[in-house]
Structure formats: C-alpha cells, structure tokens
Amino acid sequence: MTNQKTAFPKGFLWGGATAANQLEGAYLEDGKGLSVADAMPGGKQRFQILGSETFNWEIDESKYVYPNHRGIDHYHRYKEDIALFAKMGFNCYRFSIAWARIFPKGDETTPNEAGLKFYDQVIDECLKHGIEPVITISHYEIPLHLAKEYGGWKNRQLIDFFETYAKTVLTRYGKKVKYWMTFNEINSAFHFPALSQGMVKATGGRDYQNIFQAWHNQFVASAKAVKIGHEINPDMQIGCMIIYATTYSIDANPINQAETMIQNQEFNFYCTDAQVRGVYPSYQQRMFEKYGVKALDIAEEDLELMKEYPVDYIGFSYYMSTAVNVTTEEDDNVAGNLLGGVRNPFLEASEWGWQIDPEGLRIGLNELYDRYQKPLFIVENGLGAIDKVDENFYVEDDYRIDYLRRHIEAMSEAVKDGVDLMGYTPWGCIDLVSASTGEMSKRYGFIYVDLDDEGNGTMNRYEKKSFHWYKKVIETNGQDL
Ligand code: BGP
DSSP: OTTOSSOOOTTOEEEEEOOHHHHOOOTTGGGOOOBGGGGOOOSTTHHHHHHSTTOOSOOOTTTOOOGGGTTTOHHHHHHHHHHHHHHHTOSEEEEEOOHHHHSSSSOOSSOOHHHHHHHHHHHHHHHHTTOEEEEEEESSOOBHHHHHHHOGGGSTHHHHHHHHHHHHHHHHHTTTOOEEEEETTGGGGGTOHHHHHOOSHHHHHTOHHHHHHHHHHHHHHHHHHHHHHHHHOTTOEEEEEEEOOOEEESSSOHHHHHHHHHHIIIIIIHHHIIIIISSOOTTHHHHHHHHTOOOOOOOTTHHHHHHHSOOSEEEEEOOOOEEEOOSOOOOOBOOOSSOOOBOOTTOEEOTTOOEEOHHHHHHHHHHHHHHHOSOEEEEEOOOOBOOOOOTTSOOOOHHHHHHHHHHHHHHHHHHHTTOOEEEEOOBTSBOOOOTTTOOSSSBOOSEEEOOOTTSOSOOOEEEOHHHHHHHHHHHTTTOOO
C-alpha cells in the first residue's frame, strides 16, 4: 500500500456523535418523563448553578431558559438529520437513548412503548441509509425522579433500575445494533458528579465517598449490561466511555512527573481500570486515603460480575490535553473539558480555553492501547467555536477543518504505531445545545442550525464548508484531508 498518506483500516467507522438531551427536544412528548438534563438551566452560569449548595433539581421556568427542552427539535426532524449524515457518507452514527423516554420516572417496571417506538424509527432510518448505530445507554442524564427521590447513582437501587432499562433497550434493539456504550464520560464525575451520576449535592463539597460509591454502582450496572447484551447477541460490542485528557508534566522535575502519574491514575485510568480490567487498581487504597473515602458498600457478587463482564472496547472523548505543575505558586490555570490544568506554552487554546493538541491524541491512543490492549473508539472530538453565517446561511469554518484534519492525521500516526482504532465520531456533527454552557452559540457541527441562545431562529439546517470536507475524508477513508 504505497502512496498512502494515512493508514485507516478497511471498514473503519466514520460518523458523528450526539446525545439525546442536547438535540431531541420534545422533552415531555409521547410520555417522556423529566430527566436531570431538563432541570439544567442554560447560560454561562450553568455549572455554577448546578454546583451551588442550594440547587436541588427544581425547575424554575420564571427565571431561566431551559434549552434542552427544545434542543434542535431532532425528535421531529430526525429523518432530515439522518439523511444529511448519510449525504456526508457516515457509516456509523453515535446517539444516546433518553432513559426517561423509556422509563419516565426510572423506577417503573413497564416501559413506555411510545418512547421505544421513537428509537425503532431512528435506528431503522440509520439502517436504511447504511449507517451503523452506536448507542450510548446513558449520556449525562438519568430520570429526574431518580435524582430527587433516590439521590442519584450513590443509591444501590439504581443498579436494578438501570438493569431493567438496559435489558429493555438491549432486547428491543440488540439484534439490529451491534455497538453500545454504557455511561458517557463516566470519569467526569471526579470533577462534576451532577452530569453522569445525577448527584447535585455532591458537587459543591466534592463528596468523594458518594462519588466513589456511585462509580462502584455504575461499574456493576455496566457489567450487568455487558452480560445481558452478550446473551442477546454474542456479536454485540459494549464499551465504556471516558473523557481522556493526555496529561503532561510541565517540566522534567520528578516532583511534577510523579504528580502527573497520580493525576493520570485518578482521572484517566481509574474507571477504565475497573471497567476494562474488571478489577480495582492497586493505587485505589492510596486514593481512598487521600480523598477520605471509607470502605465502599460492595455486595458479594459485585466484584465477580465486574471481573467476568468487562467491556469489549474503550470509547473516549478527546478535546484537549492538560499539564501539571505543582512546584510553583504562580497561578497559570486554564479552562478545560470539566478539568483544568496549567497553561502549556506550546499549545493554543480554543475560545473557551481548551488547549488544542492533536499530537496529544496520538500519545493518548498509545497510552490507552499499551495499557489495555483493547480496541479504541474515538467517540467525541471537535472544536467548539462561534460560527458566522453569511446571507445564505453558509459557514466557512476553516478553523474547524484545520482542527479535525490535524486530529485525523494524529489518529493515522497512532494506527501506524500499531493501535487498534475502530472508528471516529466527531462531537456534535450537527449543531446542538452545549453541555457546559447550555447554549447554542458554542457550535461543533458540520451542519449549521439556525437557532440562537435566546431560542430565536427557524431551526433550519444548512451545510457548512466542513460538511463537504468531511464527506471527502470519509469517501477516501481518510486519505484526502
Ligand atoms: C463532552 C460531552 C458532550 C459534549 C462535549 C462538548 O464532555 O460528552 O455531551 O457536550 O463534551 O462539551 P461542550 O458542549 O460543553 O462544549
């Protein structure tokens, strides 16, 4: 295979990624219950509000805009959206199921048929276009009732509720859908348990006892989903999903190097060690001492389940790298995707301060593959930016093309390094509500959606410049960048 600039295997999965609560809208339609995402107000203060001690998941319509309630109305426009993905040549599409569409409160035993029907239609629409669905079972949302009445994932009862939910969707769709993931960015709870664990009270005080307990419950729930999924369809591939932020020491000072190692263990590897290896890591005890975590509530069969049903692949998001410096008093911190770090002088940052680092993706892919020897799937990557439309609603997003091109080149290098990479689904392939700001103006899409932060706009869809660029990338299996 001479003349090949990049190296992507035949059958490489190219697509895009979304999450139910950030695009569907129709938040109370066809029997859907409220989810925690429906209680997250929009605006720059979103995370501060969720993190405040007084927030208790009450929805206050008089004060805040709730952009997730309308999303980009994908619930009614999914056919048009999937047709656009097909036009770009997607051979896969990652989306999530809204738990509260299937079990409106979360603790019922009979599912809501109308909710199940909606995803039948989405899946069939994908398959009609030759697009392989990749489904996240829980992407930053649980039914609101489970957060308010049960306290979120720290409560062991959620294992059973999740098992019922997972069994329902795996049974219903498992013959048609091969690729699944259990929890979106499960490790994000380390910094922000509201999103992935539905535990708002833990946010302000960083209640590590509950965060680690919730993780344990999620690991067991995930193992049960793997067990059920493989029984339904032995070909099924069920992955975990983490945020991966390649983490550098700011310099060669061994003190910074050691702290970098620790931060890697705590943030990048703890959840994957448990979900991929199926056993808790050797550094767990040290971590527990550091964060004041006492013995967890672990049932007898939990550890066996985790050991027997590890995930099949590692899905991860990669937006940025981060750097560690504990040897200076100077405060040179930067923002990031739920985690910060110090400024890396070699990198530029996005408008939101996330440090752009394609080379870091190659490094991260190697780190993950060396550690686990399991297939990897980049299920989120991309540049959040403010797009400007011209009078024809056209966006010349060369900055986005440049970001993605450099990351795809880095992926190719990792493949040449020997990494087993399954696919690539850039985040927010169609503009949608941002998770951190709850706004529309932070856009990632190849498709522009006419909707502003105040909710004005037709919601019509328009192809950006990157749409045509990505189409070519897919057509040539990553050769023409
Ligand atoms: C990830 C989440 C997504 C998504 C993305 C971009 O952490 O899994 O849901 O939104 O980040 O983040 P943001 O929307 O805050 O720019």
